[in-house]
Amino acid sequence: MDFISVSEAAKRWGVSERSVRNYCAQGRITGAFLTGKTWNIPTTAEKPDRLNKHVDMPKTLLDVLRAEKAAKLHGGIYHRIQIDLTYNSNHIEGSRLTHDQTRFIFETNTIGLSDGAVKVDDVVETANHFKCIDMIIDSAAHVLSEAFIKQLHATLKSGTSDSRQDWFAVGDYKKLPNEVGGMDTAQPEEVASQMKKLLSEYNASKEKAFDDLLDYHYRFERIHPFQDGNGRVGRLILFKECLRNNIVPFIIDEDTKLFYYRGLKEWERERGYLRDTCLAAQDKFKKYLDYFRIPYDN
Numbered sequence: 001m002d003f004i005s006v007s008e009a010a011k012r013w014g015v016s017e018r019s020v021r022n023y024c025a026q027g028r029i030t031g032a033f034l035t036g037k038t039w040n041i042p043t044t045a046e047k048p049d050r051l052n053k054h055v056d057m058p059k060t061l062l063d064v065l066r067a068e069k070a071a072k073l074h075g076g077i078y079h080r081i082q083i084d085l086t087y088n089s090n091h092i093e094g095s096r097l098t099h100d101q102t103r104f105i106f107e108t109n110t111i112g113l114s115d116g117a118v119k120v121d122d123v124v125e126t127a128n129h130f131k132c133i134d135m136i137i138d139s140a141a142h143v144l145s146e147a148f149i150k151q152l153h154a155t156l157k158s159g160t161s162d163s164r165q166d167w168f169a170v171g172d173y174k175k176l177p178n179e180v181g182g183m184d185t186a187q188p189e190e191v192a193s194q195m196k197k198l199l200s201e202y203n204a205s206k207e208k209a210f211d212d213l214l215d216y217h218y219r220f221e222r223i224h225p226f227q228d229g230n231g232r233v234g235r236l237i238l239f240k241e242c243l244r245n246n247i248v249p250f251i252i253d254e255d256t257k258l259f260y261y262r263g264l265k266e267w268e269r270e271r272g273y274l275r276d277t278c279l280a281a282q283d284k285f286k287k288y289l290d291y292f293r294i295p296y297d298n
Contacts, residue, residue: 034138061289062140081133083106090102120161128157132155132233137243141244149225149237168227174225176227214238217237249282263275263276
């Protein structure tokens with residue numbers, strides 16, 4: 001797919017560049033995504049219809065996250081998700097930063113040390129994960145694409161020790177074979193075609209049920225397209241797709257980690273393990289929504 005810039009879209013549609021950026025940020029241009037601070041707009045995209053400003057749009061979790069992010073609000077659900085999702089997803093993958101250290105990095109952009117040393121990569125990947133969450137909020141309404149998934153990986157792994165290795169492809173598919181949980185994954189030369197097939201089949205259906213998201217997540221993890229960071233990228237995508245489909249998202253934490261791994265391993269034979277684990281995590285997340293008085297569908 002070919003893309004045009006904000007300025008090109010503005011000229012084509014006869015509107016200001018600011019209007020085009022607003023269309024993108026509001027998820028009103030299908031397939032548009034951010035690379036750094038630059039919006040990439042499909043050449044086939046059409047100018048969005050004018051909204052009736054007197055119509056009140058429904059208040060969803062995504063609406064709240066966008067508003068709190070734009071306002072740089074501290075103490076709201078955006079703040080809570082940034083810290084809890086980042087801490088838990090990194091912790092599952094071996095980060096030794098505490099929840100308080102993660103919160104401190106988010107709130108102050110510094111690291112507080114009280115007990116011994118920490119790995120530089122843990123700090124870098126924590127700061128990068130905060131940026132990834134902003135990316136999935138900004139692009140939540142957009143159709144999932146390879147370009148967006150690669151950009152997520154590039155953002156997560158930028159500046160890490162891995163990124164300085166010749167064999168490690170930051171923001172691109174793996175060069176060396178890898179495995180997950182003792183299971184074989186796609187060979188490097190198979191990844192591109194398998195990812196295209198996965199996205200084509202997933203995006204073919206506009207209406208997504210909970211199991212559709214879990215099936216995508218399972219298939220993504222079995223492909224294991226990147227050399228490292230697959231779990232975190234996969235869970236970020238899962239969170240994004242929950243937001244896009246107005247499904248209550250969830251966070252896999254230490255209590256559910258082993259059940260989550262078992263669910264992924266057994267998905268093809270028994271879907272109930274992963275489904276029940278994620279539904280239990282979803283029930284925990286509903287407590288966040290109740291506390292911050294954000295409506296959701298049961």
